[in-house]
Amino acid sequence: MRADQLDKNEYFYGHKACAGCGGSLAVRAALKVLGERSIAVLPAGCMSAVGFNFPQLCFGNNAIISMFAGTASMLTGVEAGMRRRGYKDFHAVGLAGDGGTADIGIQALSGAIDRGDDILYICYDNEAYMNTGIQKSGLTPYGARTTTTPAGRNIRGNIRPKKNMFEIVAAHDIPYAATATVGYINDFIDKVEKASKIRGTKFIHVIAPCPTGWGIPVSDTIEVAREMADCGLWYLAEYENGKFTLDRDPGEFKSAEAHLRRQGRFKHLTDEDIDLIIKSRDEKWEKIRREWK
Amino acid sequence: MRRFLSGDEAFAEGVRLAAPEVISAYPITPQTVVVEKLSEMVEDGSLDAEYIHVESEHSALSCAIGASAAGVRTFTATSSQGLLYMAEGLVYASGGRFPIVMMNADRSTALPWNIYGDQRDSLALLDTGWIQAYAENAQEALDMALMAYRIAEDSRVSTPFMVNLDGFILTHTYETVDIPDEEQARAFLPPYETENRFDFDSPKNIGFSAGPETNYIFKYKEHAAFERAVGVIEESERSFAGIFGRKYSGLIDTYLTDDADYIIVTLGTIAGLCRDVADKLRSQGIKAGVIRLRYVRPFPGKEIAAAVGSAKAIAVLEKDISFGNAGTVYTNVAAALQWAGVTAPVYNFIGGLGGKDISSDDVRRIYDDTAKGTDRVTFIGIEGDAQ
Ligand SMILES: Cc1ncc(C[n+]2csc(CCOP(=O)(O)OP(=O)(O)O)c2C)c(N)n1
Ligand code: SF4
Ligand SMILES: [Mg+2]
Numbered sequence: 001m002r003a004d005q006l007d008k009n010e011y012f013y014g015h016k017a018c019a020g021c022g023g024s025l026a027v028r029a030a031l032k033v034l035g036e037r038s039i040a041v042l043p044a045g046c047m048s049a050v051g052f053n054f055p056q057l058c059f060g061n062n063a064i065i066s067m068f069a070g071t072a073s074m075l076t077g078v079e080a081g082m083r084r085r086g087y088k089d090f091h092a093v094g095l096a097g098d099g100g101t102a103d104i105g106i107q108a109l110s111g112a113i114d115r116g117d118d119i120l121y122i123c124y125d126n127e128a129y130m131n132t133g134i135q136k137s138g139l140t141p142y143g144a145r146t147t148t149t150p151a152g153r154n155i156r157g158n159i160r161p162k163k164n165m166f167e168i169v170a171a172h173d174i175p176y177a178a179t180a181t182v183g184y185i186n187d188f189i190d191k192v193e194k195a196s197k198i199r200g201t202k203f204i205h206v207i208a209p210c211p212t213g214w215g216i217p218v219s220d221t222i223e224v225a226r227e228m229a230d231c232g233l234w235y236l237a238e239y240e241n242g243k244f245t246l247d248r249d250p251g252e253f254k255s256a257e258a259h260l261r262r263q264g265r266f267k268h269l270t271d272e273d274i275d276l277i278i279k280s281r282d283e284k285w286e287k288i289r290r291e292w293k
Numbered sequence: 294m295r296r297f298l299s300g301d302e303a304f305a306e307g308v309r310l311a312a313p314e315v316i317s318a319y320p321i322t323p324q325t326v327v328v329e330k331l332s333e334m335v336e337d338g339s340l341d342a343e344y345i346h347v348e349s350e351h352s353a354l355s356c357a358i359g360a361s362a363a364g365v366r367t368f369t370a371t372s373s374q375g376l377l378y379m380a381e382g383l384v385y386a387s388g389g390r391f392p393i394v395m396m397n398a399d400r401s402t403a404l405p406w407n408i409y410g411d412q413r414d415s416l417a418l419l420d421t422g423w424i425q426a427y428a429e430n431a432q433e434a435l436d437m438a439l440m441a442y443r444i445a446e447d448s449r450v451s452t453p454f455m456v457n458l459d460g461f462i463l464t465h466t467y468e469t470v471d472i473p474d475e476e477q478a479r480a481f482l483p484p485y486e487t488e489n490r491f492d493f494d495s496p497k498n499i500g501f502s503a504g505p506e507t508n509y510i511f512k513y514k515e516h517a518a519f520e521r522a523v524g525v526i527e528e529s530e531r532s533f534a535g536i537f538g539r540k541y542s543g544l545i546d547t548y549l550t551d552d553a554d555y556i557i558v559t560l561g562t563i564a565g566l567c568r569d570v571a572d573k574l575r576s577q578g579i580k581a582g583v584i585r586l587r588y589v590r591p592f593p594g595k596e597i598a599a600a601v602g603s604a605k606a607i608a609v610l611e612k613d614i615s616f617g618n619a620g621t622v623y624t625n626v627a628a629a630l631q632w633a634g635v636t637a638p639v640y641n642f643i644g645g646l647g648g649k650d651i652s653s654d655d656v657r658r659i660y661d662d663t664a665k666g667t668d669r670v671t672f673i674g675i676e677g678d679a680q
Contacts, residue, residue: 039491041359054507057498062491064362064500067381070355073347077315077356080343081363082491084314090493108355111348 001189006032011040011060017050020218022182022208022225023124024050027095029185030122033192036061038091039082041075043105044068045097046131046210047124069104071096072112075119083118091120091196098125098139101205102163113172113201120195120202123165126210134213138163141233142280143273144265146213151268161280166205170239175200177239178247181207183225187236187247207234215264224263231256232281237292244292256281294472300463301326303431303470304370304396304456307438309340310478311394313368315360317345317353321375322408323464324398328370342368350375354382354393361391362499364490366442369393372460373400373414380418386453387422387515389500390489392445393453394438395423399561399612400460401647409648410460411612412561416589416621422515424454424522425590427560429546431468434458436539439473439482443529446485449521459562459612461648473537481536519591526588544593546585549575550600553582555663558597558626559610560586563644563651567610570656581660589622594629601630606638608663610656612645619670638666644673 011031017024027047031038040063042048048065051058066074071094079092096105101123112119128146129135135148141162145151149158169177176198180188188206195202209225211218228234231254236247257274260266269277298306305327308316316335318328334340343360347353350371357367371379376397386393397415401407415425424445428434437456445454458464491497503511527543534540548568550556557567564585571581584600586593601607607630609623618624623641630639642659644651655673662671 036496037493039363049502052498052501054501054503057501059498060496062493062496063498064359064491065502066359066500067351067355067385069351070358070382073317073352073355074359074362076345076347076352077317077359077361077367078363078491079359080315080345080356081360081365081367084343084360084365085363087493107348108352111352114348115346 001033001193003029003185003189006189007035009036009060012051013058013060014056015051015058016053017046018212018218020211020221022210022221023047023097023126025182025185026122026124026188026206026208029189030093030095030192031061033189034091034093034196037089038093039063039078041066041071041078041092041094043071043096043100044131045100047095047097049131068100070108071100071105072108072119072121075121076112076115076117079117079119092118094119094121096121096123097130098123098127099129099137102138102165110172113169113174113203116200118199118201120204122192122204122206124206124208126208126213128213130210130213139165142277143269145268146265156268156270156273166237166239169203170244173242174203174239177203179205179235179237181225181229181234181236182209183207183222183227183229184236191238213265215267216262224259227254227259230254231259232285233259235288237288246288246292249289294474295469296472297467298431298470299326299465299467300428300431300434300458301398301465302330303435304438304458305330305334306472307435308368309334310473310475311439311442311482312340312366313342314365315343315345315357316368317347317356318369319347319350319353319371319375321372323400323460324370324372324396326464327396350378351382354379354386357393358382358386358389358391361393362389362490364485364487366485367393370396372398373402376414376418377402380421383418383421383423388511390451391453392451394441394445395453395455396438397455397457398460398464399457407647408460410462411646411648412457413613413646415455415457416613419590419621422452423590424452424588425457426454426588427457427586428463429562429564429585431463431466431470434463435470435472436533436537436541439478440529440533443482444522444525447525448487450518450525451489452515452518452522457561462562477536481533522591541587543596544586544588544591545596545600546587547600548583550582550584550602552580554580554605555608555660556582556584556601556604557608557610557656557659558584558586560589560622561612563610566651566653567656570653570660574657574660579660586622589625592625592629594632597626597629598633598635601635601637604637606640606663606666608640608642608659610642610644610659614643614646640667641670642673643670649674
């Protein structure tokens, strides 16, 4: 499905996300694919904070805020409850941030995958706790400056690599998992559509830049997201029937250095820091290209 | 049908009769028997429900909230550490007005670890917006399971309901219990109907944020629901008596209070021993009485004051302490009596922590000390050296 073939109805409309918000784009596109017979569960985080301000409620479909740690567990209950009411053709979809997914919500997510609950869990990844003011999460990349990993004289931002959420999820033998980016929105839309047709637990990890937290112009969201995949600092892949597939090999990488240098959160990095990032990217891709063909 | 059941088993029978559609629970002693029994009922088909093996208590309640938002009847059960782990979900469920029913096996909380009964777990969470009832015996536990759903789901109430059973003393003690038949249960408990649920024809955003301009209105509505709950509890008990032939006495249960000089106010299983001692004291010419709180939320302030009447002194006996002050039940009772203009002294006795036995001698001493006058707060069994 192409973006211009999407449902013309809006299901996430009138919210107060910042201009250029990648997360709101992911939520909007996903709900257009899933349509009116979907029930969205959003934990505490930017997307619930901007969309659920009584009396200005912005979801055109059924939606609820879950506890921060409870996206997956609430989805389980919603799915079971609606099924008990006799509904068959609906989607219980979670739209959770990186912190809500890889940190506080990972236990509930693991439990839901383990049970095989028929839910679609979408993690929009802006690589920090944005709603509370840009603090480090488990998906904050190496080197990034956040408000809890300041770039000072002694420590230069986040000293830990990004948690490998996609493979952690895949290790549960989940029926379907994929990575995506709002930079390649058609690919994301296809993956949401594909996931919506699979029974059992589905997981999509979509990169969604946050101009506010990343220190980029609001007009650059898509370009930066696309560049992140093109320079190899993100990858588009799927896990299905026990196998990994790489969906897109950018071949020769675009400059990772230029990609990092244009973002305020990486401004402080030294050449050595950037070399380290490139080295770990190359190691990752060596493995991806070898194993995910 | 009469059967010999433990409190946990009896409660599970009550849940079966209430027929929740989604059950999500995580095991913890001394609640485990309930979830095991319910699993067996789901397996053998005597209960047609989704039994969801959640990976934590936080998820148990989160899942129940999700199912309740979908519009179906739900059940969960826990105890102690599990209840505390659910704390975030407790306020979430009540704020969202989801009439979830939970059984809590009252148990001590770590540290030090202890699996035995006291009431510090549930009383610590009194302010989370759940109706809190305390059963005294297995029959009442079963009956409360049914009544809990009817009261919680009543549209005038729409508030989650926690039924508390003293750990081991009630959860694991066997009694002969009358199990109502399913037809009676259906007559008493109508199917759950609500508008507070997802709807594909008219989509709903529920569980939202509300700023300072409106937040207090939502909170006031929660409070007002508790005031209405008092009448709904009475109504439900009347209907219950009509269908099942068993009568309950509303928020409190009184024993020989009409002319009593000295009254123990307490809750849970220990009330039986208190009544026993009151009988003995009466035979010695001492006018002793007992008030058992069946509900702590809504709090029976007026009812307690009316039952206390012109008693000379009152004791509050509880298995709980709010460190740095007094027992939580005591502060509630004392405030209610003060408000009602009762001037008799009110003393607090803390006992049974971590499952420590409260003996009839202990209860007799409580009556003695109350008659003579004593400290505001007394820890039963702590004297001299222990301090
Ligand atoms: C139990 C709990 N702990 C902490 C918070 C505070 N909190 C709300 S949103 C948030 C950050 C969310 O980050 P993420 O999941 O990445 O979503 P984002 O805001 O970046 O979209 C935090 C820490 C909370 N609501 N609940
Ligand atoms: S802070 Fe970032 S994630 Fe949050 S609304 Fe603004 S752009 Fe979106
Ligand atoms: Mg984030």
